[in-house]
Amino acid sequence: MDVAKKTNGDWIIMELGDGQVAGLPDNADKEEFYHNLKQNTLQSSRVKGNLTP
Numbered sequence: 001m002d003v004a005k006k007t008n009g010d011w012i013i014m015e016l017g018d019g020q021v022a023g024l025p026d027n028a029d030k031e032e033f034y035h036n037l038k039q040n041t042l043q044s045s046r047v048k049g050n051l052t053p
Contacts, residue, residue, distance in 0.1 A: 003037070011040065 002014040024030055 005040070 001016050003011055004014045005011055024033060
């Protein structure tokens, strides 16, 4: 899955790959990626009023 942050701050799914290309590259820092994805998802949801802090 490829995700991107739009200029207005929203996150969107850009592309879904098949099982042969799924996942992060071998040299990616997976812990950092998923931590940042979680933090940005929570931040975006709070800004939109979907979650309480």
